[in-house]
Amino acid sequence: MQDQRLMIPGPTPVPQSVLQAMARPMMNHRSKPFAEILEDCTDGARWMFQTRNDVFILTTSGTGGLEAAAVNVLSPGDRVLALVAGVFGKRWADICQAYGADVERVEWPLGQAYDVERVKEALAKGPYLVLLMTHNETSTTVLNPIAEIAALIRRELPDALILVDSVSGLGTADLPVDALDLDIVVAGSQKAFMLPPGLAYLAVSPRAWEAIGKAKAPRFYFDLVRARDFKAKGQTPWTPAISVFYAMQEALRHLRAEGLTAIFARHERLAMGLRAGVRALGLELLVKDDAIASRAVTGVWPPAGVAANDFRKVMQDRFGIVLANGQGPVQDKIFRIGHLGHVGELDITSCLSALEIALVGLGAKIELGTSVAAAQTEFMRAAAPEPVAAR
Amino acid sequence: MQDQRLMIPGPTPVPQSVLQAMARPMMNHRSKPFAEILEDCTDGARWMFQTRNDVFILTTSGTGGLEAAAVNVLSPGDRVLALVAGVFGKRWADICQAYGADVERVEWPLGQAYDVERVKEALAKGPYLVLLMTHNETSTTVLNPIAEIAALIRRELPDALILVDSVSGLGTADLPVDALDLDIVVAGSQKAFMLPPGLAYLAVSPRAWEAIGKAKAPRFYFDLVRARDFKAKGQTPWTPAISVFYAMQEALRHLRAEGLTAIFARHERLAMGLRAGVRALGLELLVKDDAIASRAVTGVWPPAGVAANDFRKVMQDRFGIVLANGQGPVQDKIFRIGHLGHVGELDITSCLSALEIALVGLGAKIELGTSVAAAQTEFMRAAAPEPVAAR
Secondary structure (H helix, E strand, C coil): CCCCEEECCCCCCCCHHHHHHCCCCCCCCCCHHHHHHHHHHHHHHHHHHCCCCEEEEEECCHHHHHHHHHHHHCCCCCEEEEEECCHHHHHHHHHHHHCCCEEEEEECCCCCCCCHHHHHHHHCCCCCCEEEEECEECCCCEECCHHHHHHHHHHHCCCCEEEEECCCCECCECCCCCCCCCCEEEEECCCCCCCCCCEEEEEECHHHHHHHHHCCCCCCCCCHHHHHHHHCCCCCCCCCCHHHHHHHHHHHHHHHHHCHHHHHHHHHHHHHHHHHHHHHCCCEECCCCHHHECCCEEEEECCCCCCHHHHHHHHHHHHCEEEEECCHHHCCCCEEEECCCCCCHHHHHHHHHHHHHHHHHCCCCCCCCHHHHHHHHHHHHHHCCCCHHHC | CCCCEEECCCCCCCCHHHHHHCCCCCCCCCCHHHHHHHHHHHHHHHHHHCCCCEEEEEECCHHHHHHHHHHHHCCCCCEEEEEECCHHHHHHHHHHHHCCCEEEEEECCCCCCCCHHHHHHHHHCCCCCEEEEECEECCCCEECCHHHHHHHHHHHCCCCEEEEECCCCECCECCCCCCCCCCEEEEECCCCCCCCCCEEEEEECHHHHHHHHHCCCCCCCCCHHHHHHHHCCCCCCCCCCHHHHHHHHHHHHHHHHHCHHHHHHHHHHHHHHHHHHHHHCCCEECCCCHHHECCCEEEEECCCCCCHHHHHHHHHHHHCEEEEECCHHHCCCCEEEECCCCCCHHHHHHHHHHHHHHHHHCCCCCCCCHHHHHHHHHHHHHHCCCCHHHC
């Protein structure tokens, strides 16, 4: 019998010590000890966001975080430009539309990333009050070039609010919020934070605060002004998910010990090792270009004659490895392998060795060991010091 | 040294086995095993609500649950009658107002419960689409007579929607949702459910579903139609707080073993024992009438010459007992003792024995042991079989 191994893009595996931290008894959430936990967790989130902006921790899912960002800066009729590269880009646009915003969408074909040309074209039809971007588009396994697009937007529309959904991206790839001058960035606990679901994080810039003062969309639970007023007292406006805060303190201990640069490098190494393995088997990746490949999740087309869902079933039944289905237009057609959060090199080689056995069992003609060797090679290359000449 | 004893009206103490249940590894929330947990927890919540209506479990706080109820049935301009007996009644009215409803408020003085006369008077100025009531008003420690008022509303306005905030009430006092024909009732995990915060529960009647079909208030995260569609697939629309669901399965095992009638009787016995103790010391209760006294939390005026907050500080520093401050107009003037959830008779006698020591230490003239004896007497009376003649 195999333990279950979660390889979906969230919830991600939670370290044992983080799970154990949740067994601590409840406490008064309006007390000095909780204020200290809140401060500690807020500092940690600020470190992950690479920001000196205000950061808020809301008791909700990532989608709730996206809604919080939208309703705090929008008024009905406000013009929003949504850059949509998949399901999650579309979801944020839908949220803004539900609250009466005038939403223009630029959509990219499956597996493609934002490009400067099309954004430039769309910006010319502006101005827009709000720009929506998705850092890591989980559904299409695409990493969007946020730095490049944000710089373009800042040049063309200096006062626009740049909102970034980094729910599944933060911690998997560098996103320096202050250096990129991003206005609201949203993250979630059950991704690279290595926590159970239940908390969403929002980094809010001074420019966003100005907009919040004018925004008329109705809000109460997600009201950031209330969140700010209570934070000044070391509290949250509403009762927070205390156990996930306990877990967060412990997870931050692990994350800080590893360091941001190492965390990004690890996610990059795992993604590239996995991609090398998949390629070595002659399988097709949903995203062909490494530069725009998600560092959190990888989409793969099964070989001809193998149904994606049959393959996922074998992976789960025989090896306990839980993979994700495709989303949107590729539902039931591809499978997605999550590799973010509490994941290491041996999770990738394990997954690839299982994948080989499963595919051969389903009739695919591949050579056993091939993908594992390719991933190992990639890991060793990534870990090796650069040759002196290249320095 | 003393362990901390939480005696606030939420979060409440969580049994050790329930805390441990949260240490279980994460799972895919879009899978058959999670569908089974969701079904089990939904059934358990339905049992607590005494309803066959749809019940939804949202990842949010109690306030989020109140907002979910409001935004799903309201359109801007809809007439709402809010029965306000304290901070939480006011909060729900504020939420409806934030979403553009035309809210009429009937307010009761501090420590008083809803009464038929004033509600009748207010209803005459109707019609109203929505009526808001608070079952247990935590801020003023009042238990409102929901059954009586709901019956009155049904007679006067047969089609009105009756919404009840039972966040801190459910499980502490009988609230048979179907028998009382209530349309949406809201509860929260960190109260009588004996769970950490993070989940809110909504019981939704067929009459409420009709209104939901017409309501135009903007909503996305809290949209109950999405919740219903996903529930049909054994899922929640957004990633749920999985660990609190694990905890909920275990807490329900305890709750079902005790039985609803016994749970209500226990909360009644604890409230009445505590009240007998407080009275025996000559201290004044915030709510004088036992019939409308909260079964979840008790408000007490400190004796002359003792500051409420000094008293709370001694209780915490010397005995580890965490009491709640007053809320609203009685903030810093009274103290509130929570006794809901995972609480028993000896928690009350412990609390009273500490209270006596603390008060004498602060200069109050009371006789040690008096309140403990009064509570013991009340417990023994409540536990004794009724005399044969009375049956």
